Amino acid sequence: GxxxxxxxxxxTLSEEAFLTINCTYTAxxxxxxxxxxxxxxxxxxxxxxxxxxDDKGSNxxxxxxxxxxxxxxxxxxxxxxxxxxxxxFCALTSSGSRLTFGExxxxxxxx
Amino acid sequence: DAGVIQSPRHEVTExxxxxxxxxxxxxxxxxxxxxxxTMMRGLELLIYFNNNVPIDDSGMPEDRFSAKMPNASFxxxxxxxxxxxxxxxxFCASSGGWRNTEAFFGQGTRLTVV
Numbered sequence: 001g002x003x004x005x006x007x008x009x010x011x012t013l014s015e016e017a018f019l020t021i022n023c024t025y026t027a028x029x030x031x032x033x034x035x036x037x038x039x040x041x042x043x044x045x046x047x048x049x050x051x052x053x054d055d056k057g058s059n060x061x062x063x064x065x066x067x068x069x070x071x072x073x074x075x076x077x078x079x080x081x082x083x084x085x086x087x088x089f090c091a092l093t094s095s096g097s098r099l100t101f102g103e104x105x106x107x108x109x110x111x
Numbered sequence: 112d113a114g115v116i117q118s119p120r121h122e123v124t125e126x127x128x129x130x131x132x133x134x135x136x137x138x139x140x141x142x143x144x145x146x147x148x149t150m151m152r153g154l155e156l157l158i159y160f161n162n163n164v165p166i167d168d169s170g171m172p173e174d175r176f177s178a179k180m181p182n183a184s185f186x187x188x189x190x191x192x193x194x195x196x197x198x199x200x201x202f203c204a205s206s207g208g209w210r211n212t213e214a215f216f217g218q219g220t221r222l223t224v225v
Contacts, residue, residue, distance in 0.1 A: 034213065043115075043202055043216030044154075089154065098167070099144070099204075099214055101154045 002027045004090050006102035013080055013109050021075040021105050023064075023090035031094035033057075033066055033073040038087040038104070047075075047088070080109045117203050117217035124224055129191040132220045135184055136205030144214065145178055145188050146202040154202075160186065161208075193224045 007022040025031065032051045036044040048057030053068035062077045073090060090102040116135040124130050136143050144159040158168040163180045171178070175194070180186040190197055200221050206214040 041218075043218045044204075044214075045216065046213040049213060098156070098159060103153045 002031070002092060002094050002100040004092055004100055004102035006088075006090050006105050009104070010106035010108060013107070015082055015109055015111050016079045017109075019075070019077040019080045019084075019107070021088055021090075021107070023073045023075065023102060025071050025073065025090070025092050027071075027092055027094040027100075029094050030068075031092040033064070034091040034093075034099070035062070035064055035073070035075050036089040036091060036101075038089065040086070044089060080107075082109050082111055085109045115203055115205055115215050115217035117201075117220050119220060120218065122220060122222045124193055124222070126194055126224055127192045128224075129189065130193045130197075130222060130224075132188040132201050132203075132222070134186045134188070134203030134217060136186070136203070137215055138184065139207065140205035140215075141208040142206045142214075143180060143186050144204040144206075145186070146204065147199045148202060148219070149199045157188070190222075193222075195224045198222055198224050 003026045005024050034049045035047040037047045038044045048059040050057040050066035053066055056065045064073050064075045085108050087104045087106050089104045091099045093099055118133045142161055145157040147155045147157055157170045158178045159166055160180045176190055178188045200219045202216050202219045204214040204216045206212050
């Protein structure tokens, strides 16, 4: 079945540091890939997505590229801010609209 | 649209009591999902509906859990009887269908069973 594996957290960075959160997946066919973000006390919200190989999703300075050859969708940001502190989830859909989520990675950014 | 609306936001109940969580999806969305989030198990899909019909309930932990969607604008998740290990945040989400359409999440119901 489908599965998503994220790098283990938590991740703690200083403000303006470079961020990478690794995500790899296993799926049948050609999945669509997503990154969701969850701020404290809130539900998940879509951060970015990519629907086919080599697509790059981007939003709020975050980027991720759909790499079919390595089955990866790593999240990056060049300079993180304190306000980026949240839990980040990698996810995919490969059949219908059912989302399969990774375990989530807690990011804390210190001033 | 106000987004996915869940109620209540917080629920504290005693073990053995019945608990009903409610969800109003975004108008026009064909899919509705119920998730449970805990520190130990992360985010788990409990059940999802398409056009008000349950498609996959394999994530429902046991017979104490049941979910209904009587119409396109309302769904409930019921736990009877509730147990302390059911304490979690329960999220409802909806999407317009097709595999590349994002799911929109409600703010969740934090359930505490004492």
